[in-house]
Amino acid sequence: MCYAIPAKLVAIEGDKGIVDYFGEQRKVLLDLDDVKIGDYIFAQGGVMVRKIPEDEAQEILKTWKDIFFELKKTDEVMSKINTENMPENALAILQKINLRQMIKKDEMHTLLELTDPNELKVLYEIANHVRQREHGNASCVHGIIEFSNYCAGNCHYCGIRHDKNIPRYRMSIDEIIAAAKDAVDTHGFKALVLQSGEDYWYDDEKLITIVKAVRKLGTLVFVSCGSRSKETYKKLYEAGARAALMRFETSNPDVFATLRPGTTLADRIQLIKYLKEIGYVIATGFIIGLPGTTTDDLVNDILLTKVLSPDMYSFGPLIPTEDTPLASTSMVTKDLVLKTIAVSRFVDSNSNILVTTALETLDVEGRKEGLLAGANSLMLNITPMQYRKLYAIYDGKVTDNQEVTQSIQDTVDLLYSLGRAPTDIGFSCNTNTEGETNE
Ligand code: SF4
Numbered sequence: 001m002c003y004a005i006p007a008k009l010v011a012i013e014g015d016k017g018i019v020d021y022f023g024e025q026r027k028v029l030l031d032l033d034d035v036k037i038g039d040y041i042f043a044q045g046g047v048m049v050r051k052i053p054e055d056e057a058q059e060i061l062k063t064w065k066d067i068f069f070e071l072k073k074t075d076e077v078m079s080k081i082n083t084e085n086m087p088e089n090a091l092a093i094l095q096k097i098n099l100r101q102m103i104k105k106d107e108m109h110t111l112l113e114l115t116d117p118n119e120l121k122v123l124y125e126i127a128n129h130v131r132q133r134e135h136g137n138a139s140c141v142h143g144i145i146e147f148s149n150y151c152a153g154n155c156h157y158c159g160i161r162h163d164k165n166i167p168r169y170r171m172s173i174d175e176i177i178a179a180a181k182d183a184v185d186t187h188g189f190k191a192l193v194l195q196s197g198e199d200y201w202y203d204d205e206k207l208i209t210i211v212k213a214v215r216k217l218g219t220l221v222f223v224s225c226g227s228r229s230k231e232t233y234k235k236l237y238e239a240g241a242r243a244a245l246m247r248f249e250t251s252n253p254d255v256f257a258t259l260r261p262g263t264t265l266a267d268r269i270q271l272i273k274y275l276k277e278i279g280y281v282i283a284t285g286f287i288i289g290l291p292g293t294t295t296d297d298l299v300n301d302i303l304l305t306k307v308l309s310p311d312m313y314s315f316g317p318l319i320p321t322e323d324t325p326l327a328s329t330s331m332v333t334k335d336l337v338l339k340t341i342a343v344s345r346f347v348d349s350n351s352n353i354l355v356t357t358a359l360e361t362l363d364v365e366g367r368k369e370g371l372l373a374g375a376n377s378l379m380l381n382i383t384p385m386q387y388r389k390l391y392a393i394y395d396g397k398v399t400d401n402q403e404v405t406q407s408i409q410d411t412v413d414l415l416y417s418l419g420r421a422p423t424d425i426g427f428s429c430n431t432n433t434e435g436e437t438n439e
Contacts, residue, residue: 002398004049004422005064005365006040006057019043021061022068023245024136029242042218044191044280045140045311045352047242050218067421073138074419078372079132080434081125086202090122093346097130103346108299111343112336120335127342127374134349139420141411142222143183143382144193146391147171147210149198153226155249156259159321159392160197165201170199172426173206177213183382184217187404192222207232208239215240222283227263230274239366243281246272247314251300256293259326272308283354285315286306288340289332313344313351314378314429316358319394334363338373344428345374352377378415380407387413 007019007026017030019041028043035048040057042049083091093111094102103111114120148170149160160166171179176194183189184414192214197204202210207225223236224245233244248268250256256265274281286301305313317332337359344353354377355370363369367378373405382404383391391397402410415421 004042004044004081005068006042006189009037009041010038012037014200017041017048017418022065039064042190043244044142044216044220047220047281049190049220050234054315055263059081059416064421066067069420071421072388075137076133076417076419079128081122081129086122087119089128090119090136093424094126094127094129096345097349099128100349103343105299108302108343108347109295110237110348112298112339113296114339115335117248120339123342124338124343124369124373127345128372130319130345130349131374131376132354135352137420139371140191140375140377141189141190141414141415141422142191142193142220142379143169143187143364144195145176145179145183146195146381146383146387147176147179148202148212149387150197150199150201150392151226152200153198153263154261156261157318157321157394159324159394161324164323166392167390168176169385169390170385173210175384176210179382179384180219181217182212183404184219187382187408189337189382190224190438191243192242192382193222193224194225195245196226198228204232204235208235211236211241213241220281222281225283227268227271229284233271233280234278237278237280241280242245243283243311243312244275245283246275246321247285247287248272248294248304248308249287250290251304252284252290252297254340255297256292258292259290269304269308278306281309281312282310283312283314284310285313285354287318288315288337289318289329291326300339302347305344306351311352312355314356315340315344315354316356317362318357319361319396321392321394331362334359334366334369337362337366338369341373354379357381360395361394368414371414371420376420378411380404 005021007021008098009017010020012020015031018025019027019028021257031046040054042052053251150168151160151162154162177405181191183192190321211221220243221241222245223241253265257359272284285305317337320329341353353375356376359370
C-alpha cells in the first residue's frame with residue numbers, strides 16, 4: 001500500500017516549496033534533500049519525506065487520478081450542511097465561522113455542554129463542513145511503534161506508570177529499525193511515530209542511532225519519548241526527527257501537579273515551546289475527563305492547545321485503568337470527545353485534528369464519528385504483535401490484536417467510505433486571518 005500521493009514541486013521559496021497534486025497546492029519544508037523545480041516528492045504533515053523518480057510518481061498518480069476525484073466528490077456531498085431547519089444559535093455560530101471570526105469562551109462552554117441529540121448532530125455537521133472547507137478531503141495516517149513500556153514517570157492515569165507491576169519490554173535498536181523498515185517497505189507508511197515511556201535506557205546515542213536509521217528509510221520521524229532535555233530534542237532534530245508528539249495533558253496547573261507527581265505544567269509547556277522553536281512539527285493536546293477538571297478547564301485546554309500553535313491536535317478521553325490511582329474514575333462519554341473535536345475545529349479551523357485510538361476504545365464507531373465531527377488524522381498501531389498488549393497505557397485498547405494489514409485495510413475502507421484521500425502533504429497556501437479573541 002502506498003499511503004501518500006506524490007506531489008510535484010512547482011516553486012521554491014527559501015527552505016519551503018510549493019507542491020502541486022491534481023491541481024491543489026500546498027507548502028512544505030524542503031530541508032532534507034536536494035531538490036529542484038519539477039521534481040516529484042513525498043511529503044507528510046508539511047515536511048518533505050523524500051524525492052521519487054518521475055516515472056514512479058507518474059505511475060502512482062495514474063492509479064490515484066480517478067479515485068481521487070471520486071473521493072473528493074463523496075466528501076463534498078457528505079460535508080454539505082442544510083441550513084434550512086437549523087436552530088438559530090447554530091446558524092449564528094456557522095455565520096461567525098464562515099466569517100472566520102473566533103467563537104468566544106462562553107460560546108465554547110455552551111457547545112461543550114450540549115446534550116440534545118439534534119443539536120449535537122448539527123454541531124458535528126458544521127464542524128465537518130469547516131474541516132472540508134479548510135482541508136478538502138486530505139487526511140493523514142501515521143504509523144506508531146511503541147518501543148518500550150518502561151517509564152520513570154508515575155502519572156496517576158497511566159497504565160505503564162513506574163509503580164504499576166506489569167511485564168515490561170524494551171525493543172532492541174535492531175528490532176525498532178526492522179519494524180520501521182517493514183512499515184515503510186511493506187506497508188508504505190510515510191510517517192512513523194516512535195513512542196515509549198520515559199525510558200532512559202535509551203540514551204541520546206541510542207535514540208540518535210534509531211532516528212537516523214528510520215529517517216534513512218524515507219519517512220517522517222515523529223518522536224514521542226517524554227520529557228527529555230532540550231539538548232536531547234535538539235540532537236534528535238539534527239539526527240533527522242522533524243515531528244514531536246508531546247501533550248500537556250491538562251491546562252489546570254493544580255490538577256497537573258497532582259496527577260503527574262514531581263513535574264509542573266510550566267516546565268511541560270516550556271519544553272513544547274522549545275520543540276517548536278527548534279523547528280519540530282508539533283502534536284499536542286490533553287486528556288478529557290481528568291478528575292478535578294470542569295467544562296471551563298476543557299475550554300482552557302482547547303485554547304492552550306491553540307496558543308501552542310501545533311500542527312496537530314491530539315487529545316483523548318481518560319480511560320480508567322486497573323491498579324492505577326484513577327482506576328475508579330468515571331468514564332467520559334463519546335459525545336464529550338466528539339464535542340471537543342468539533343469545538344477545536346471551530347477554534348482552530350486550519351489545524352489537523354487526530355482521532356485517537358482511545359475514542360475507538362470508547363465506541364466501535366468512534367473513529368468514523370470523530371472524522372465526521374471535524375477530525376482529519378489517524379494513527380495506526382504497528383508495534384510488533386508480541387509487544388502490542390504490553391503497552392497498556394489504558395485498559396481495553398482496541399488495536400491490541402489487529403494485524404497491521406487488517407488495520408490498514410479497515411482504515412482505507414473507512415476513509416474511502418467518507419471520501420477522504422491520503423493527501424496530508426503540507427500546509428494550505430492561503431493564510432487565514434482569524435478575527436477576534438476568545439474572551
Ligand atoms: S503518561 Fe507518559 S510519562 Fe506518565 S507514566 Fe505514562 S508513559 Fe510515563
